[in-house]
Amino acid sequence: MKVAFITGITGQDGYYLTKLLLEKDYIVHGTIRRASLINTERIDPLISKYGNDRLYLHYSDLLDSSSLTNLLNKILPDEVYNLAAQSHVSVSFKNPIYTTQVGTLGSISLLEALRNTNKSIKFYQASSSEMYGGASKTKLNEKSPFDPKSPYAASKVFAHDVTKLYRESYDMFTVNGILFNHESPMRGETFVTRKITRAVGRIKLGIQEKVLLGNLDAFRDWGFAGDYVEGMWMMLQHHTPDDWVLATGESISVKEFAKAAFEAVNLNWKDYVEVSEKYFRPNEVEYLLGDYSKAEKEIGWKPKTSITELVNMMVESDLKLAKQEKVLIENNLLKPTWDNPKS
Ligand code: NAP
Ligand code: F7E
Numbered sequence: 001m002k003v004a005f006i007t008g009i010t011g012q013d014g015y016y017l018t019k020l021l022l023e024k025d026y027i028v029h030g031t032i033r034r035a036s037l038i039n040t041e042r043i044d045p046l047i048s049k050y051g052n053d054r055l056y057l058h059y060s061d062l063l064d065s066s067s068l069t070n071l072l073n074k075i076l077p078d079e080v081y082n083l084a085a086q087s088h089v090s091v092s093f094k095n096p097i098y099t100t101q102v103g104t105l106g107s108i109s110l111l112e113a114l115r116n117t118n119k120s121i122k123f124y125q126a127s128s129s130e131m132y133g134g135a136s137k138t139k140l141n142e143k144s145p146f147d148p149k150s151p152y153a154a155s156k157v158f159a160h161d162v163t164k165l166y167r168e169s170y171d172m173f174t175v176n177g178i179l180f181n182h183e184s185p186m187r188g189e190t191f192v193t194r195k196i197t198r199a200v201g202r203i204k205l206g207i208q209e210k211v212l213l214g215n216l217d218a219f220r221d222w223g224f225a226g227d228y229v230e231g232m233w234m235m236l237q238h239h240t241p242d243d244w245v246l247a248t249g250e251s252i253s254v255k256e257f258a259k260a261a262f263e264a265v266n267l268n269w270k271d272y273v274e275v276s277e278k279y280f281r282p283n284e285v286e287y288l289l290g291d292y293s294k295a296e297k298e299i300g301w302k303p304k305t306s307i308t309e310l311v312n313m314m315v316e317s318d319l320k321l322a323k324q325e326k327v328l329i330e331n332n333l334l335k336p337t338w339d340n341p342k343s
Contacts (some may be wrong), residue, residue: 005075006030007062007110007210012186015042015128016083016231022050024233029046031067031084032061042186062106069113076117080234082110082159083123085152088190089130092152093282103155104162111154111166111174122173122236125163128156129180129221129247134285141291142243144179146196149283173241176233180247180290183310184225185317192254193222193314195343196261200319203272204265205326207336208270211343214279216255219287222309224305224313231301238299247290248303257311264315 004021008014021028028050032040040047046055060067062084071078081297085091085103091101114121132140138214148154160176167174187194195211202208223246231246252260255269262269276321295301305313328334 002079002080003027003029003075003077004079004081005072005077006081007060008085008126009057010039010042011087012042012184012188012225013083013182013229013232015046015186016226017083017213017232018043018055019191020044020229020233020341021044022054027054027056029056029058029071029077031071032057033061034059039143057298062102063112065109068110069116070141070210071162072113072117072121075245077121079122079124080110080114081126081232083126084108085126085156087152089150089152090279090281090284092150096151097318099151100155101322103152104158107159108162111162115166115170115172119170119172122241123175124232124236125159125174127160127163127176127178128153129178129288130285131157131160131178133221133289134288137287137289139249139289139291140245142245142294144160150281153285160243167241169310173236175235175241176243177235178243178245179228179231180221180245180288181224182223182225182228183314186225187314189340190343193257194266195340196258197311197314197318198265198321198343199272199317199340200261200265201320201322202325204267204297204319205322205331207326208250208340209338210274212274212276212279213258213282214233214276215284216258216273217253217286218284219251219253219289220287221247221249221251221290222257222307222310223303224310227304231295231299234301235298242298244299244301245290245292246295246301247292247302248307249292250307251287251288251289252307260308260311261315264312265319
């Protein structure tokens with residue numbers, strides 16, 4: 001049985017990757033952080049099904065390098081997936097030092113721990129399309145130049161470079177997956193797609209009035225997270241390590257995403273979306289469009305889910321959540337809101 005070690009197992013991709021690996025009969029170890037509330041909500045169904053059998057969680061933090069070394073020595077995994085990050089671009093302007101510490105020191109600490117444990121362990125680094133900066137409308141591939149526009153993106157460039165550096169310097173199997181935006185019903189609620197679909201569900205059921213958004217004219221190449229974690233795994237099964245882009249090859253604006261999500265429940269987005277300065281960033285990535293042809297040719301990956309299927313999947317899931325919230329409201333356990341205060 002193969003053994004995987006995942007940092008960031010409690011996040012969106014952590015959930016889908018863990019599910020995929022468990023279905024492939026892996027033993028999965030993941031790191032969790034101590035918080036005042038338990039934050040394993042996404043993977044709780046997997047813990048119920050596989051906990052005490054093939055799924056193990058360990059307290060750690062990417063900034064606690066000794067815990068990483070101890071865990072790797074104990075677990076001796078075949079594959080390591082480094083998904084941990086302060087992954088919110090807007091928050092990275094507010095917490096630039098912390099975001100940078102996790103993205104840079106965290107990644108190199110993990111690589112060093114691997115190098116000192118066993119250089120044959122395969123390593124996946126979660127690189128990001130944010131590294132490109134989005135100033136031009138060209139299709140971006142593995143050779144396109146980086147021009148980071150946020151502390152988050154700058155830290156991802158460092159981690160990307162150092163992952164390649166360890167491959168070249170120490171002959172290690174280290175891979176960068178340059179992933180364009182990928183979403184799902186498990187997406188954090190402060191990312192724009194999920195913020196919109198949460199609002200659509202609640203507005204449709206009459207428990208929210210409006211949704212406040214920032215730049216509606218930004219374009220993103222949005223895919224489904226479930227498809228993308230399969231690509232992460234495929235990269236580590238390839239005979240040689242390299243860097244690969246995963247994307248859909250289609251880009252739409254935030255406005256178009258909102259229009260499609262409201263139309264899915266027969267509402268007009270213009271009646272419910274308001275623009276607020278609060279959600280604009282000090283610097284914006286205007287346009288991202290990815291070219292996944294290298295991944296298709298070399299590892300046999302291509303996206304399976306269309307943007308329409310993704311929007312419908314997310315809206316359907318958030319309608320179900322809103323129905324549960326409505327019951328709480330009817331029992332005076334929750335209040336209806338104008339805008340979602342948690343977004
Ligand atoms: P996410 O939902 O925000 O999850 C991030 C994970 O990292 C969470 O499990 C979080 O733990 C953990 N984490 C944060 N800081 C940490 C630290 N100091 N030490 C250990 N763990 C820490 O992100 P995601 O969407 O799943 O993305 C996964 C990775 O891919 C991230 O590195 C992200 O930057 C990158 N990426 C994402 C996309 C995308 O569109 N989703 C695209 C390209 C690249 P808590 O639950 O305790 O906070
Ligand atoms: O923003 C605009 C915003 O926060 C998308 C992360 O997973 O993908 C993600 O980063 C766009 C931006 O994702 C709101 O200005 C408008 O142009 O959903 P987002 P992101 O910044 O693209 C990349 C690939 C990652 O690597 C990151 O980890 O939408 N936008 N109004 C808004 N964005 C948010 N969050 N909230 C708004 O109200």
